[in-house]
Amino acid sequence: MSRQKRRAVDPARLAAFEVLKAVRVDDGYTNLLLPAVLARHGLTGRDAAFTTELASGTIRRQGTYDAVLAACIDRPLRKVEAKVLDALRLGAHQLLAMRVPTHAAIDTTVTLVRNQVNQGAAGFSNAVLRKVAARDLEAWLADVAPDDLAVAHSHPAWVVDELRRALGDRAGELPALLAADNDPPRVTLVARPGLAAREELPGTPTRYSPYGVVLDGGDPAGVAAVAEGRAGVQDEGSQLVALALASSPVEGRDERWIDLCAGPGGKASLLAALAAEHGARLTGVELHHHRARLVARAAAAGGGLAGVVRADATRAPFADASADRILLDAPCTGLGALRRRPEARWRRRPADVIALVGLQRALLAEAVRVLRPGGALLYATCSPVLAETADVVTATLAEHPDVRLEDVAGHLPAVPDAEGPLPGTVQLWPHRHGTDAMFLALLRKA
Template sequence: MSRPPRRPGPSRPVDAARAAALEVLRLVRTEDAYTNLVLPSVVAKAGLDTRDAAFATELASGTIRRQGTYDAILAACIDRPLRRVELAILDVLRLGCHQLLSMRVPAHAAISSTVDLARAKVGQGAAGFVNAVLRNVARQDLDAWIAAVAPQPASTGSRDARLDHLSVKHSHPRWVVDLLDLAAPDDDLDALLAADNVPPKVTLVARPGRAEVSELPGTPTPYSPYGVVLDGGDPARVPAVAEGRAGVQDEGSQLVALALAAAPVAGPDELWVDLCAGPGGKAALLAALAAERGARLLAVEQHQHRAGLVCRALGGRPAGPGVAGVVTADGTRPPVAPGSADRVLVDAPCTGLGALRRRPEARWRRSPDDLLSLVLLQRRLLASALTLVRPGGVVLYATCSPVRAETGDVVASTLRSADSVTIEDVRPLLPGVTDADGPVPDTAQLWPHRHGTDAMFLALLRRGGGMS
């Protein structure tokens, strides 16, 4: 994306778009903010027009996404360890790297504007340092730098050497690359990591009975009959979205809700439960599907602020057509009578390593220590769901992660310990989806590089040993 800085006046004002991007990096680093959530407010506060807002968005998101690669390059250009570089200066340097190596910004513009930014936001001393480092970075393009700091291992090289290379090349923490290598099918790891660095297009969903797909501008999604890939522009300006009759939702997320709704059940089909409903995208689609059948959805969410988001996604009301209510409660101890639900969704909290393309900061925020506590929670949530569902009813377990400890291992452990529970093939409930075999039989795993979705995992369990 080419965008030279505004021509500076005598006082050399700081470019507003670059300053906004730097502020996003600061908020993500110091306040654990989410890039996609803070960008709109930062852009609005800076008063950026559409062109500048797009530049700031790409600069901030792209810099955070490629941070690992840029840090490896900066380490080769600085004569001391990066840990000894002031973090505020490191933020500025990363922004400069992204402009030089991954955006269509002329080198002189990228360097001069970034030096001005360092001078204004950090200090005069920082400006000289930034200038010297970025001039060094500008000596080579991105491919040449990757070849220098992450040399390709020989064909006979070890697995560790291969993963080390891919970690730097694709800007993923090494521990994440290791987990994804164990999960990725065949030799897809390089393609998967590359896909994580491609920002996804905005996908909309028309909520059945409330909106028609024809109302949504864009290209129909290949698998979900209710989805559209937005051609461009602000989704909030689409009338159906602004009115809550449609929403922004990844196609993989849509398929989770559709699979649960499509699973056959014997007997009554009246109460559906979303056990981890926040922020409400799947709940809204499920409620719309339930309303068409005379069923109702109960949304359970542990955190009050996320329960509020669920209410908003459901039209601003805690109850209504297709909605039994929104309850703030722990999904491991839900206020629902055992055996009372016909369908239960467990969209479990997870590492989120299947959605790295849309959450650029997630790869740097998680740690290997998170995995054990999440797996224990996932097992408890799935066990809770199985107590809620009646004989003949179904539970769909889903994660936005392909990591085997969170997917197949949780399902396999549950099947070993649960009585009268069977697994059923979920893949027929995903019409048109191919190459999606999960890590254990009868499960499904979606992939960004194969299906264009987040890496959603799906498993269908039935209480009572099957349909009667």
């Protein structure tokens, strides 16, 4: 391929195309792939923002765009070459959801296909995108998804069903929740107590966390406190998880805190700083080597980190009844963080819920074993799915009659309208609170 052809492709669109390919082929995560891709293409400022929105937005709205493209193509989408389909989705997002002139969206996409595939595929893409451009998104939705929330809001149907069940008697909020899942999340920073003050971070103070700010713009790595490890990037919902555990009273000794699933270290970093203020030390547990290193690096700035143990948390290397406070932020489907991880909605399957619930119950049983009487155990998931939240907690309470469920909402008094599926639990929502859909349950061993 000649250098002249390569130069003809817009770098921002080529970068977005590369992200889509890596997500599809390598099971990559959009937010983790973007920094390296942007750096490789030398994209900064507005070009970097354009690429980020193009890649992330396309993946978020993939279900909607596939329905539109299917109406414009005379064969099943599965028979369209994957690279061509990636480019068509990028083109559809520019035409239907971005302020890109029609001729620019079509011309740059066709050039991209010509460069990355061949001339024949470029002609095909040109014809398809001209059909897409004939209507706006509202008109297309009225045609391809008049009464289908899954297509209109680009969620798999089974995910829509699970979210409807999780909303319970407020299922009328479902369209607002699905729409919030498609809103790009703003960058939120956390000032780690004892290391940084919120006032030194640029941005608007968060509504509920006393340590957070919503960044007004720019690269968070350019903030001095972040670069020095005294602050970090963390969703407000995750900040509230750490705050809820740290503010829950314990009876007697309060020295040994454990984060049973600590990687990659965001909650552990805040929890370690809070532990230091209590005169306690936090031990992180992480199975995977690279994630354990991330935890150690993220939480090192404080003085509250006792260390990171590489271990399987279902067989934690701690004695019975030896921990004063335990955080179990359990592995889950991640369906509460679809704003942040747009590819998760397409990657997860109903069978994943069954497998994860088994793991969650095993982890929670182990946490109960390690928790001492009078101590506090916070079970959290970044998923509102009832099988992963209320059902796991209910099963644990049935299996452990010495464990009781306590009111965690009382330790987050500033957060309104967050009643969880069990009395005393908390369920945060993107459309109500502007956070990931974190679930919190506080358990105590009598």
